[in-house]
Amino acid sequence: MAETTPTADQLSGWLKQGVKGNEAACAALYAYFSPAVLRLALGLLGDRQDAEEVAQDAFVYALRNLSRYDPARSAFSTWLYTITLSRCRNKRRRKWLALLPLDSVANDRRRQPDRLIENLLERRGVRAQVWQALQALPPRLREPVALRYLAELRYKEVGEALGCNPKTAESRARQGLQAMRATLRELGVEPESELVEQWVW
Amino acid sequence: MGLVNQHVQNDLAAYAEHRLDPVRTAQVEAHLAECRACRAAAAETAALVDALQATPAALRGLGRGSGPAWPQIWARVAAPLRPALPPTLPRLSFYVSLLAVAFSAATLLPGSLGGRPAVTAGVVETPVAASLTPRVDVAPGLNATAAVALNLLATPAGPLPAPTPQTGP
Numbered sequence: 001m002a003e004t005t006p007t008a009d010q011l012s013g014w015l016k017q018g019v020k021g022n023e024a025a026c027a028a029l030y031a032y033f034s035p036a037v038l039r040l041a042l043g044l045l046g047d048r049q050d051a052e053e054v055a056q057d058a059f060v061y062a063l064r065n066l067s068r069y070d071p072a073r074s075a076f077s078t079w080l081y082t083i084t085l086s087r088c089r090n091k092r093r094r095k096w097l098a099l100l101p102l103d104s105v106a107n108d109r110r111r112q113p114d115r116l117i118e119n120l121l122e123r124r125g126v127r128a129q130v131w132q133a134l135q136a137l138p139p140r141l142r143e144p145v146a147l148r149y150l151a152e153l154r155y156k157e158v159g160e161a162l163g164c165n166p167k168t169a170e171s172r173a174r175q176g177l178q179a180m181r182a183t184l185r186e187l188g189v190e191p192e193s194e195l196v197e198q199w200v201w
Numbered sequence: 202m203g204l205v206n207q208h209v210q211n212d213l214a215a216y217a218e219h220r221l222d223p224v225r226t227a228q229v230e231a232h233l234a235e236c237r238a239c240r241a242a243a244a245e246t247a248a249l250v251d252a253l254q255a256t257p258a259a260l261r262g263l264g265r266g267s268g269p270a271w272p273q274i275w276a277r278v279a280a281p282l283r284p285a286l287p288p289t290l291p292r293l294s295f296y297v298s299l300l301a302v303a304f305s306a307a308t309l310l311p312g313s314l315g316g317r318p319a320v321t322a323g324v325v326e327t328p329v330a331a332s333l334t335p336r337v338d339v340a341p342g343l344n345a346t347a348a349v350a351l352n353l354l355a356t357p358a359g360p361l362p363a364p365t366p367q368t369g370p
Contacts, residue, residue, distance in 0.1 A: 026278065125255070
């Protein structure tokens with residue numbers, strides 16, 4: 001699937017055709033946006049299976065409701081990430097409710113980090129502790145950090161997705177980074193150490 | 202210069218991402234040259250921002266091992282676009298309307314309610330309805346027009362009895 005950035009005209013064409021139910025246009029939207037949607041869901045949920053499920057649901061909803069997207073209000077990516085964010089919140093809420101009756105041992109087992117993601121990051125030079133520190137953030141701080149760094153949005157778009165102004169979004173992301181630094185220190189990462197290697201792959 | 206003495210913790214992420222304007226960048230760098238705590242925090246923040254910025258590329262390809270998702274997604278997207286019923290069959294609303302008409306007809310037939318035990322009528326009494334005798338008690342929920350119709354149907358053939366004059370005390 002192609003990940004090359006589409007031109008504004010291409011994107012607009014996909015959206016127009018997508019509204020008419022053109023499968024090729026919808027497939028092009030999916031091909032371009034799905035990696036970022038999945039990354040965002042992964043960052044917010046921390047579990048690959050949940051993230052894939054949410055990403056699929058978000059796309060199904062978005063493509064069914066393409067006619068409701070208003071280009072005058074936000075970029076398509078922001079609209080799509082807002083849907084993803086909402087789905088992730090619902091998923092987290094449902095999982096939390098499902099865990100309530102279980103004992104603490106079961107809770108601990110369900111909260112095990114997804115080792116596959118950490119292993120993949122380690123193999124590609126990013127310390128696993130960075131992911132652990134992200135997952136340790138409360139949702140209020142994890143959301144702006146994930147939108148900013150995993151979905152690679154500007155703070156204006158982060159604010160739109162979160163329903164706040166860009167300054168507030170930036171402030172929350174900054175708090176998130178400070179909390180992550182504290183977690184990294186707790187995890188024994190030396191403050192001076194590099195958290196990402198120069199890549200050779 | 203007073204600004205040099207102000208800590209710059211709030212600008213460290215923007216500084217690490219090179220988002221500060223040149224004037225603010227110079228102020229931050231002047232402070233970092235003097236402040237050991239902020240310098241350490243700046244190095245930590247820069248390392249974290251670098252790692253986070255590298256994460257999207259490091260996660261590339263994740264999710265593709267689980268099979269082609271697009272056909273499944275498209276099947277779900279396209280599902281409601283197909284007509285729910287074959288075009289030759291009437292819609293559900295037709296059957297609902299038919300049922301409603303049949304129910305109304307059955308309710309208004311004289312024999313359908315005549316044998317029922319009297320029920321306190323939930324109708325609005327009107328002068329016309331009040332003057333008709335004999336009077337049929339009707340089911341709750343029927344409106345005044347239906348009550349009049351039922352009373353007319355239940356009235357035996359022949360002239361209507363004269364209304365009882367109202368006498369005062």
